[in-house]
Amino acid sequence: MTDASGSETARSNAPEFSVSELSGALKRAIEDRFGFVRLRGEISNYRGPHSSGHAYFSLKDASARIDAVVWKGTFARLKVKPQEGLEVVASGKITTFPGKSSYQIVVEAIEPAGVGALMALLEERRRRLAAEGLFDAARKRPLPFLPRVVGVVTSPTGAVIRDILHRLADRFPRHVLVWPVRVQGETSAAEVAAAISGFSALPPDGPIPRPDVVIVARGGGSLEDLWGFNEEIVARAAAASAIPIIAAVGHETDWTLIDHAADHRAPTPTGAAEKAVPVRLELAADLAALSRRHAAAMRRLVEQRRGDLRGTAARALPAPDEIMAARAPELDHAGRRVAGAIAREQDRRRLMVERAAQRLARQSPQARLAGFSNGSTISAAACASRASRGAKNVSAFTALAARLGAARAANFAPRAGAPPRDAPRSTRSRGACGTRPPTRSPRAAPICGGSNSFKQASAMKTFWRVVFALILERRREARPARRRSRGRRRADAAFFRRRSPRRGGRRARTHRRARPGAETARRAASQARTGLAVLAHFQ
Known part of the structure; x- marks a missing residue:
């Protein structure tokens, strides 16, 4: 009994805990002992965020596993999102879940477990995006030969933008638009993606010119510093850009996902400026x-x-030579004809010049002064000849005038048997032969008297024609060098027609034109001789 009572006493000395008390005690003990820890392990059983916004997964290593939870508010602030198979260092608090008698870590931050983990994550993203076709060479677009506007996505305060502007000014100055962004930090990836999409959204003819090419640039740094350009959002924005993209992130050995998604990659920001524009001198x-x-x-x-x-x-x-030989005779014949025609034309022109010289010589002041006595430019022999002919004409005209005056006096003398002048009008109204007495007009010839009276009247008309012919001859002798014009000849012909005798009550018409020069003089002389013969017959 002693043994039995002693064992019961021993069992009764142990404190009794309820399940809730023990769970609470364990919770307090664990949380006090492991308040904030950094746990390294590989993410497993990750299925993405829950419908509530929380994320649940497990961290494991080669021999153990622990549950992990990321609350909704913390998940949005994580720089590195949980991914299946990623080795990370999770920072958080250890706590227990009384309902399942299990413990877990409440993750507040996740970091890749060293460079190897980051490289593994980067490689996994690259394979996934490449499988979607974002890195295909067929999607790459050529750069414009000479862009009008160049867009730059980088920090406005760093040395990168100054290098780009300086290089562009040296090669070929262009208009540059800068979209300022953060190139490092938690928000850098979102800002870079927004800048690329913003340049693509600009209208081509808007107030802000749309760039023809965009440079995304950043200086060198570690993998963690360049991690913003390895984000999936940046790679997708570069692949979807409507403008050709030149990626210039880090140095030549630094590769990011935007380098694969961009249309062209430059090793440095200066190299990107060289790719954007050509050299003007070149x-x-x-x-x-x-x-x-x-x-x-x-x-x-x-x-x-x-x-x-x-x-x-x-x-x-x-x-x-054959073509010319066939036409040589024709050419020679044409040459001879041309020579003859030229000689004939020269002779004709020489005669024209000589005649013109003669006319000019007759109109010269010396010739006109030499012939001023008779108003003509003639030689001395011609002057003497014309003077003799003028003297003969004057003498003939004087004799003709004397004889004609005597005939006129006899014609107007009272005839035998005629009534006196003071006789009554009735007695002297008729002549001796029953006709009217002669009028007092010197040109009126008596009707009576028979043939003699008609001849006297004809002689009178001939006399006046001779007188006017002599007057015209004197006028022509005064101007021998001038040829009568057609109007002058018509005037002379009209004059002679007016002086011609009437026949049948109408004036006789002549159809001959007045003959100029010596012929007219010969006609006047002939008429004068006829008149003199008539007068001599009456005497």
């Missing part, structure tokens, strides 16, 4: 070289075509 030199090559090619082509044409002409066309 363009001028290339243009001059192309111009020289073009001119040389054209000269060679012309020489080649000239040679081909000569060869073709030599084979297809006759020789030039």
Whole structure:
């Protein structure tokens, strides 16, 4: 009994705990002993955020496993999101869950477990994005040869933007638009992606010009510093950009996901500026070289075509000497004809010049002064001849006038048997032969008297014609060098027509034109001789 009572006493000395008390005691003990820990392990059983926004997964190593939970508010602030198989260092508090008698870690921060873990994560993202086709070479677009506007996504206070601007000014100055972003930190990835999308959203003809090419640049740094450009959001924004992208992140040995997604990669920001624009001096030199090559090619082509044409002409066309030999006689004949025509034309022109010289000589002041006595430019012999003819005409005119005056006096003398002038009008109203007495007009010839009275009247008309012919001759002698115009000749003909006798009550018409010069003088002389003969007959 002693043993039995002693064992019961021993059992009764142990304190009794309820399940809740023990769970609470364990919870307090664990949380006090392991308040804040850093736990290294591999993420497993991760299925993404729960519908409530929390994330549940496990951390394990080679021999143990512990549950982990990330609350909704903490999950949004994590720089590195949980991924299946990723080795991380999780920072948080150890706590227990009384309902299942289990413990877990409440994660507040996740970091990759060293460079190897980051590289493993980067490689896993690269494989996944490459499987989607974001890195295909067919999606790469060529850069514009000479962009009008260059966009730059980088920090506005770093040395990168100054290097880019300086290099662009040296090569080919262009208009530059800078979109300022953070290139390091938790918000850098979102800002870079927003800048790329913002440049693509600009209208082509808007108030802010849309860039023709965009440079995404950052200086060198560690893998952790460049991790913002390895984010998936940045790679997708670069792949979806409507503008060609040049990625220039870090140094030549630094590769990020944006380098794979961009259209072109530059090892440094300075290299990106060199890719964006050409060198203006090199363009001028290339243009001059192309111009020289073009001119040389054209000269060679012309020489080649000239040679081909000569060869073709030599084979297809006759020789030039043969063509000229066939037409040589015609050319000689035409030459002789031309020479003769030229000689004849020269003779004709020489005669024209001589005649013009003679006319000018007759109109010279010396010739006009020499012939001023009779108003003509004639020689001395011609002057003497015309003077003698004038004297003869004057003497003939004087004799004719004397005889004609005597005939007129006899014509107007009272005839035998005629009534006196003071006789009554009834007795002297008729003449001796029963006709009217003669009028007192000197030009009116008596009707009676028979043939003699008609002859006297004709003689009177002839006399006046001779007088006017002599007057015209004197006028022509006064101006022998001038040829009568057509109007002058018509006036003279009209004058003679007015002085011609009337026949049948109408004026006799002449159809002959007045003859100029010596012929008119001969006609006047002939009429004068006729008149003198008539007067002599009456006497």
